Amino acid sequence: MSKKKKRVTLRDVARCAGVSPTAVSFAYNAPHQLSRATRERILDTAEELGYQPHPVARTLATGRTNSIGLLVPTSLNWMLHDPLFTHFLGEIGAACDREEKRILLAPVYRNMAPQTLAMIATDGFLMFGIDRAHPLTEALQHSLRPIVLLDSADSIQAPTFNIDDRGGAYTAAQHLLKKGHRQFAVATMTPRQDGVVTPTIERRIEGFSQAIADAGLPPSAVQIVHARGVRSAGQQSFQNIWQLRRRPTAVFCVSDVRALGILSGARKAGLSVPDDLAIVGFGDLPDASVSSPPLTTIHRDMNSQPRLAIRTLFQLINEQISETDLASPHISNTQLIVRESS
Amino acid sequence: MSKKKKRVTLRDVARCAGVSPTAVSFAYNAPHQLSRATRERILDTAEELGYQPHPVARTLATGRTNSIGLLVPTSLNWMLHDPLFTHFLGEIGAACDREEKRILLAPVYRNMAPQTLAMIATDGFLMFGIDRAHPLTEALQHSLRPIVLLDSADSIQAPTFNIDDRGGAYTAAQHLLKKGHRQFAVATMTPRQDGVVTPTIERRIEGFSQAIADAGLPPSAVQIVHARGVRSAGQQSFQNIWQLRRRPTAVFCVSDVRALGILSGARKAGLSVPDDLAIVGFGDLPDASVSSPPLTTIHRDMNSQPRLAIRTLFQLINEQISETDLASPHISNTQLIVRESS
DNA sequence: CTGAAAGCGCTTACAG
DNA sequence: CTGAAAGCGCTTACAG
Numbered sequence: 050m051s052k053k054k055k056r057v058t059l060r061d062v063a064r065c066a067g068v069s070p071t072a073v074s075f076a077y078n079a080p081h082q083l084s085r086a087t088r089e090r091i092l093d094t095a096e097e098l099g100y101q102p103h104p105v106a107r108t109l110a111t112g113r114t115n116s117i118g119l120l121v122p123t124s125l126n127w128m129l130h131d132p133l134f135t136h137f138l139g140e141i142g143a144a145c146d147r148e149e150k151r152i153l154l155a156p157v158y159r160n161m162a163p164q165t166l167a168m169i170a171t172d173g174f175l176m177f178g179i180d181r182a183h184p185l186t187e188a189l190q191h192s193l194r195p196i197v198l199l200d201s202a203d204s205i206q207a208p209t210f211n212i213d214d215r216g217g218a219y220t221a222a223q224h225l226l227k228k229g230h231r232q233f234a235v236a237t238m239t240p241r242q243d244g245v246v247t248p249t250i251e252r253r254i255e256g257f258s259q260a261i262a263d264a265g266l267p268p269s270a271v272q273i274v275h276a277r278g279v280r281s282a283g284q285q286s287f288q289n290i291w292q293l294r295r296r297p298t299a300v301f302c303v304s305d306v307r308a309l310g311i312l313s314g315a316r317k318a319g320l321s322v323p324d325d326l327a328i329v330g331f332g333d334l335p336d337a338s339v340s341s342p343p344l345t346t347i348h349r350d351m352n353s354q355p356r357l358a359i360r361t362l363f364q365l366i367n368e369q370i371s372e373t374d375l376a377s378p379h380i381s382n383t384q385l386i387v388r389e390s391s
Numbered sequence: 392m393s394k395k396k397k398r399v400t401l402r403d404v405a406r407c408a409g410v411s412p413t414a415v416s417f418a419y420n421a422p423h424q425l426s427r428a429t430r431e432r433i434l435d436t437a438e439e440l441g442y443q444p445h446p447v448a449r450t451l452a453t454g455r456t457n458s459i460g461l462l463v464p465t466s467l468n469w470m471l472h473d474p475l476f477t478h479f480l481g482e483i484g485a486a487c488d489r490e491e492k493r494i495l496l497a498p499v500y501r502n503m504a505p506q507t508l509a510m511i512a513t514d515g516f517l518m519f520g521i522d523r524a525h526p527l528t529e530a531l532q533h534s535l536r537p538i539v540l541l542d543s544a545d546s547i548q549a550p551t552f553n554i555d556d557r558g559g560a561y562t563a564a565q566h567l568l569k570k571g572h573r574q575f576a577v578a579t580m581t582p583r584q585d586g587v588v589t590p591t592i593e594r595r596i597e598g599f600s601q602a603i604a605d606a607g608l609p610p611s612a613v614q615i616v617h618a619r620g621v622r623s624a625g626q627q628s629f630q631n632i633w634q635l636r637r638r639p640t641a642v643f644c645v646s647d648v649r650a651l652g653i654l655s656g657a658r659k660a661g662l663s664v665p666d667d668l669a670i671v672g673f674g675d676l677p678d679a680s681v682s683s684p685p686l687t688t689i690h691r692d693m694n695s696q697p698r699l700a701i702r703t704l705f706q707l708i709n710e711q712i713s714e715t716d717l718a719s720p721h722i723s724n725t726q727l728i729v730r731e732s733s
Numbered sequence: 734c735t736g737a738a739a740g741c742g743c744t745t746a747c748a749g
Numbered sequence: 750c751t752g753a754a755a756g757c758g759c760t761t762a763c764a765g
Contacts, residue, residue, distance in 0.1 A: 056535060058742055069752045074744060084750060099533060101509035105456065106742035108447045108512065109757045115510075116495060125484030125494075135471045142467030142496065151511065152467075152496040153458060156488060167443035168457075169493065170450065170512070191441060193398060400758055411736045416760060426734060448758035451741045734765105741760085749751085 057100045066094040077102060108170070116151040117362060118171035122178045124156055132306065132334055133351070134177065137199070140355040141175065148363060163188035172366045173197070175358060180248045181205060195365035195372070197358050202248045208365070208375035210358040214249050214331075217347035217383030218256030221301050221329045224345070224385055226264050230299040230327060233261065234290045236311055237303045239275040250303045253331060257301050272297065276307075283310025287318060290326075299327035299391065305334040305346055312340055312390060327391040342389035354381050399442045408436040419444060450512070458493040459704060460513035464520045466498055474648065474676055475693070476519065479541070482697040483517065490705060505530035514708045515539070517700060522590045523547060537707035537714070539700050544590045550707070550717035552700040556591050556673075559689035559725030560598030560643065563671045566687070566727055567641045568606050572669060575603065576632045576639040578649055581617040592645045595673060599643050614639065618649075625652025629660060632668075641669035641733065647676040647688055654682055654732060669733040684731035696723050 063070045068091060075082045076091040083091070094100075108114050119141065121128045128134045138152075145152055153171050166174075166188050173195040179186065181202035189196050190206055198209040225233065235254055240246045246254075254273070261271050272293055276286040286307065290300055302308035308330030315322055322328055322342055330337055330346035337344040357379065364370045405412045410433060417424045418433040425433070436442075450456050461483065463470045470476045480494075487494055495513050508516075508530050515537040521528065523544035531538050532548055540551040567575065577596055582588045588596075596615070603613050614635055618628040628649065632642055644650035650672030657664050664670055664684055672679055672688035679686040699721065706712045 056742090059744095060742075070743080071745080071752055072750090075751085078744075082750070087750080101506065101533075101535065103742050104510050104512040105447060105450045106757090107510075107744075109451050109742080109759090110744040112757075114447065114512065116512075124481075124488060126481035129477045129481050129484075135477065139466075139468035139471050142471075142498070146466060146498060154484065154494040154496060156484070164443065168446045168449075170446040170456065170458075191443075193443060398758090401760095402758075412759080413736055413761080414734095417735085420760075424734070429734080445758050448741090449760075451743090451758080452760040454741075736763105736765085738763090739761095742757105744757085745755090747755100748753090 056103070057098045059100070059102070062091065062095045062098055062100045065098060066091045114170050114172050115149065116153050116171045117145065117359075117366075118153045118155055118169050118174040120155050120157045120166075120174055120176040120179075122157060122176075122183075125154060128177075132336075133304075133332065136351050137177070137355045140352060141359050144356065144359040144363075150363075157183075157185055159184055161185070166192060173362050175199065175362055176201065178247055178249065179205065180245055180251075182243070182245050195362060197362040197365070199355065199358050200247075200249050203252075203378045208361055208372060209378035210354050210361070210381070211249075211378050212349045212354060212381045213383045214252035215256035215259070217331060217349070217385075218253040218301065219260040220383070220385045221331070221347055222257045222260030222264075224387065225299045225301070225327060225329065225391065226260070228299070228327065228391060230297075231266065231270060232295055232297045232299075233257075233271045234293065234297040234300040235271055235273050235303070236286055236290065236300055236307055237273060237275060238307075239277050253303050269295070274300075283307075283312070283314040284317065285314075287311045287314030291315075291318070291320075297326070299323075299329070302328065302330050305330040305332040305337045305344065308344055308346065308390075309336060309340055312342075312344065316341075323389070323391050329391050333386055337386075338388065340390075345388045345391035346386055348384040348386045350381060357381075398445070399440045401442070401444070404433065404437045404440055404442050407440060408433045456512050456514050457491065458495050458513045459487065459701075459708075460495045460497055460511050460516040462497050462499045462508075462516055462518040462521075464499060464518075464525075467496060470519075474678075475646075475674065478693050479519065479697045482694060483701050486698065486701040486705075492705075499525075499527055501526055503527070508534060515704050517541065517704055518543065520589055520591065521547065522587055522593075524585070524587050537704060539704040539707070541697065541700050542589075542591050545594075545720045550703055550714060551720035552696050552703070552723070553591075553720050554691045554696060554723045555725045556594035557598035557601070559673060559691070559727075560595040561602040562725070562727045563643055563673070563689055564599045564602030564606075566729065567643070567669060567671065567733065568602070570641070570669065570733060572639075572641040573608065573612060574637055574639045574641075575599075575613045576635065576642040577613060577615050578628055578632065578642050578644040578653055579615060579617060580645070580649075581619050595645050611637070616642075625649075625654070625656040626659065627656070629653045629656030633657075633660070633662075639668070641665075641671070644670065644672050647672040647674040647679045647686065650686055650688065650732075651678060651682055654684075654686065658683075665731070665733045671733050675728055679728075680730065682732075687730045687733035688728055690726045690728045692723060699723075 059073045063073045076088050175197050177199050179201040181204050186205050196207050198207050258271050274289050276282040312328050330344045333346045333348035337346050401415045405415045418430050517539050519541050521543040523546050538549050540549050600613050616631050618624040654670050672686045675688045675690035679688050
């Protein structure tokens with residue numbers, strides 16, 4: 050009940066059991082080093098005294114926290130609305146369960162002091178969506194602990210697991226070109242004040258635009274349309290697209306949630322998709338295949354990337370591999386899935 | 392780059408700067424205790440050497456980890472599909488942001504050794520949905536750190552924040568009785584092997600059944616219908632209900648997600664809701680108001696409960712209040728929201 | 734304003 | 750099989 054009572058230490062147990070502190074430690078960490086009798090006597094007195102090993106002291110002595118830090122680029126609240134993030138979190142959770150590691154969630158806002166990273170007690174870090182302009186990128190390099198990046202800038206000096214955003218978007222454009230489209234919108238999120246955009250989104254837009262350029266069309270063939278919300282902003286996003294002076298016949302969305310929002314916006318406005326407006330998403334979320342009409346999109350394997358990343362992090366922590374083995378980013382394939390929205 | 396280089400310690404900085412370790416510590420933790428010149432010299436050498444304070448050592452010395460443990464009763468993956476949990480997680484995240492605390496996620500499976508709890512380095516714990524039969528309940532009492540419970544058994548000796556599950560369900564039953572219904576189904580999750588059920592669900596079923604009994608109806612007026620999935624199992628759940636020998640005219644669902652699943656199952660089967668089957672949910676998720684027809688449900692404030700719980704935990708950690716101030720569970724009100732599904 | 738010293742509670746070679 | 754001793758890297762009265 051009372052949490053004020055003094056903590057029982059290993060030393061207390063040793064004294065009561067009439068053994069050395071070493072023996073008590075062995076009872077937990079190297080049981081076979083002790084005679085059965087001694088071990089049991091120790092464990093019994095420990096239980097009797099209500100001894101609980103102090104995890105922090107153990108960590109200081111061993112150098113292991115048995116936790117990894119999951120650094121998220123914005124508030125947790127915001128991240129939890131991103132189906133990709135929650136999926137990744139679930140995958141990472143499963144991997145940590147198996148390894149008996151814990152996940153420490155830490156948002157890293159842009160205005161946070163770089164040394165904050167050093168104050169987080171974990172064996173390593175997994176970081177989601179960090180761009181090359183992020184104030185933390187430098188701190189990352191100086192970190193004494195391994196860091197693995199997911200969906201981040203490909204120019205950062207750290208093991209990185211990305212997907213082929215450029216190639217996927219390029220394929221999406223080719224698909225639409227082949228269907229005869231010549232005037233496009235790209236639906237994306239409103240960039241931050243400083244003009245920075247999620248690295249994945251940046252690459253997708255680049256890839257799409259590149260394909261259009263490679264097809265010999267002028268830059269004006271692609272109009273970028275911003276919107277604030279994601280899920281909620283479907284109606285508004287659609288309107289913004291539909292009211293463009295040069296009205297596009299096809300829209301490429303930087304994510305499936307955005308595409309689904311615009312799809313429903315378009316249908317509420319009485320349009321026929323894809324006849325009036327073709328829509329292509331990115332990500333191939335489960336919802337993408339059950340919308341009406343089902344969404345043409347760029348498929349990515351949602352499992353292999355986070356699994357690979359977390360496994361790599363564990364290997365780095367255990368020093369089974371070294372960072373120099375991972376100099377260039379690992380890039381997972383993407384694949385065009387043609388459904389009925391295009 | 393190389394993470395193998397020896398760690399720079401506070402002692403190293405002290406030596407290089409020609410001061411005592413105390414002074415270096417002060418430079419970070421009590422800057423005004425140092426002359427400006429000394430402080431700056433220390434900070435400069437620290438930066439030059441690439442010194443990073445060791446968070447674990449600091450924790451051992453101060454007794455503060457600046458993190459709280461969020462103990463989840465099943466796999467993270469499973470929890471992330473529960474909109475209530477993700478919402479709570481977002482709220483808790485926001486509170487932790489403000490206090491500069493981190494969240495450590497730790498699933499506590501039923502088969503886990505009780506001492507595992509002691510091995511998790513946090514300043515306190517927040518625990519979600521723990522039932523009185525949970526093997527951890529005893530370990531919770533012996534914990535040296537504060538623990539706050541959410542949506543848990545009301546018989547556990549720890550500060551608890553629940554909602555009025557019984558009362559809410561009771562009201563739901565009264566509502567249906569008033570509408571003239573006499574034969575009911577209760578749709579709930581399949582209990583575990585050992586018969587244990589989520590505490591909230593248990594209370595909701597009790598409350599509902601109690602109201603039916605108080606109305607003078609026989610126990611046979613309420614038929615419990617189990618289903619495995621939640622979101623996905625709508626169709627199947629509906630079939631199970633519809634195929635009961637004594638077919639109910641109304642179904643009370645222990646959660647909104649379940650209710651929405653059954654609602655869509657019923658409509659796919661060509662039924663009219665509420666004429667053929669009345670449906671009442673529990674929770675009043677955002678989705679409940681936009682289904683067709685909109686769902687009659689029991690409203691709960693999704694924000695106040697987690698906010699109160701986390702604030703209380705912080706107060707316990709800071710010893711601003713004591714556990715004895717929180718002997719009996721805090722119970723938030725619920726409220727019947729009549730929409731068109733009943 | 735600054736320093737010497739004890740302490741936080743464990744682990745782990747090392748020696749026997 | 751068991752113990753004495755040093756060490757993990759910091760903080761914080763205490764004394765000056």
